[in-house]
Amino acid sequence: xxxxxxxxxxxxxxxxxxxxxxxxxxxxxxxxxxxxxxxxxxxxxxxxxxxxxxxxxxxxxxxxxxxxxxxxxxxxxxxxxxxxxxxxxxxxxxxxxxxxxxxxxxxxxxxxxxxxxxxxxxxxxxxxxxxxxxxxxxxxxxxxxxxxxxxxxxxxxxxxxxxxxxxxxxxxxxxxxxxxxxxxxxxxxxxxxxxxxxxxxxxx
Numbered sequence: 001x002x003x004x005x006x007x008x009x010x011x012x013x014x015x016x017x018x019x020x021x022x023x024x025x026x027x028x029x030x031x032x033x034x035x036x037x038x039x040x041x042x043x044x045x046x047x048x049x050x051x052x053x054x055x056x057x058x059x060x061x062x063x064x065x066x067x068x069x070x071x072x073x074x075x076x077x078x079x080x081x082x083x084x085x086x087x088x089x090x091x092x093x094x095x096x097x098x099x100x101x102x103x104x105x106x107x108x109x110x111x112x113x114x115x116x117x118x119x120x121x122x123x124x125x126x127x128x129x130x131x132x133x134x135x136x137x138x139x140x141x142x143x144x145x146x147x148x149x150x151x152x153x154x155x156x157x158x159x160x161x162x163x164x165x166x167x168x169x170x171x172x173x174x175x176x177x178x179x180x181x182x183x184x185x186x187x188x189x190x191x192x193x194x195x196x197x198x199x200x201x202x203x204x
Contacts, residue, residue, distance in 0.1 A: 010053050013110060013177040015062050015089055018167050018188035023154060028191060031168055032151045038122075038171060039150040040143040041157045042164045042190060043105045048092035050104070052082035059092065062182055067092065074104055074139055081133060085114035088129070093162075106133065107143040110175055118175040125175065158193045165192035
């Protein structure tokens with residue numbers, strides 16, 4: 001078996017995780033139209049870290065498990081646009097639903113050409129991500145931000161099977177990473193469907 005270090009050829013950074021919030025929490029009401037926070041749709045997929053090393057592109061789950069599916073078109077595109085030593089964060093929408101396969105949902109960048117960006121605010125990281133990725137093909141999607149009407153976005157997002165809810169993010173938030181385990185980010189807050197919601201951390 002090939003070791004993660006040999007395959008990745010880069011130091012692995014465990015991604016940060018959102019805390020969780022009940023949809024009925026008063027804190028959700030407070031953040032609904034707070035312009036210091038944005039909301040992104042939470043897709044029904046697997047957390048996916050895109051590592052562009054010197055020679056290739058590897059996709060990792062948040063548990064540092066290598067994604068073994070070929071996904072050739074996706075990897076070739078990433079290799080063509082990303083400089084070596086670059087790490088993107090997103091969600092791999094693959095075989096979770098019958099009609100939605102092999103698509104990557106991107107929402108952050110934590111390293112660019114060997115420079116860690118985790119201490120930059122979310123607003124600056126987003127600008128960098130959009131410049132790096134540019135015009136995306138159909139199998140890549142960039143998350144969209146909602147500042148006003150986050151609760152409305154939540155209710156729309158849970159109507160079908162493709163989405164699980166939303167993630168609230170403070171625009172000034174940094175990105176906590178670790179080389180040992182995923183760390184919780186108090187300024188990223190997940191609001192999921194009630195029937196899937198467990199172990200609430202905030203509110204209630």
